[in-house]
């Protein structure tokens with residue numbers, strides 16, 4: 001593959017860590033111009049230095065997507081940085097909550113939806129005029145668990161299911177404007193996601209280390225899917241198997257999960 005994103009202006013949310021960080025470095029290698037958003041400034045600056053070392057133009061933007069209006073302000077600042085252009089919006093920022101519904105505090109549920117869903121929709125709405133002008137891309141990072149609700153992370157699954165529906169509807173709406181929507185569905189990936197989770201109840205902080213899909217592997221697959229303007233990419237064998245098993249025998253998956 002050449003450098004399909006040479007000089008393409010892109011905004012990546014959650015670029016300070018994990019999949020967003022790896023994606024920033026991969027797109028920088030492809031020559032993209034990047035605005036990288038997140039809350040953690042030192043981490044963002046580290047990613048900026050690494051991306052500049054392999055690519056070209058990089059700016060960082062401090063932004064807490066849980067704050068109402070922050071997503072729109074982030075997009076406005078990025079579009080201004082690029083002189084009114086935007087080739088891609090990568091809605092990657094997100095976090096998890098582990099808690100059975102019986103003990104899930106309502107404020108945690110609301111914050112989960114604010115960051116994982118409402119900010120994604122708000123950022124995309126604000127970005128659409130610039131994306132239409134560029135016949136650009138929206139990349140929404142959902143999850144394989146958006147296709148199958150799992151115990152103890154049901155609220156997180158709900159947010160990722162919402163992202164899946166958003167991507168499908170938006171893709172159909174925006175096709176006539178030349179904007180394409182890629183839905184990314186990672187399975188377990190080795191990032192800071194597990195340690196950043198909010199946990200209520202007696203649940204392990206870390207995931208089993210047997211799952212070795214890395215953020216770099218995810219980024220390479222996502223960039224290839226972006227270049228090919230694919231509709232959806234599911235990342236990692238365990239996640240793909242879960243989606244397959246649930247499609248073929250949801251009753252069996254229900255039984256197994258109820259017995260855990």
Ligand SMILES: NC(=O)c1ccc[n+]([C@@H]2O[C@H](COP(=O)([O-])OP(=O)(O)OC[C@H]3O[C@@H](n4cnc5c(N)ncnc54)[C@H](OP(=O)(O)O)[C@@H]3O)[C@@H](O)[C@H]2O)c1
Nearest residue numbers: 014016017018019038039040065093094188189191192193
């Ligand atoms: N890792 C997995 O197993 C996995 C599986 C399926 C889907 N995903 C999804 O992949 C995406 C990336 O996660 P990751 O695995 O790379 O986890 P990560 O290493 O924890 O990265 C999450 C990113 O989201 C940002 N973020 C979180 N809350 C934010 C807020 N309120 N405002 C702005 N930015 C915020 C963080 O930036 P700051 O801390 O700097 O704000 C960080 O850059 C998420 O949407 C996640 O749901 C992950």
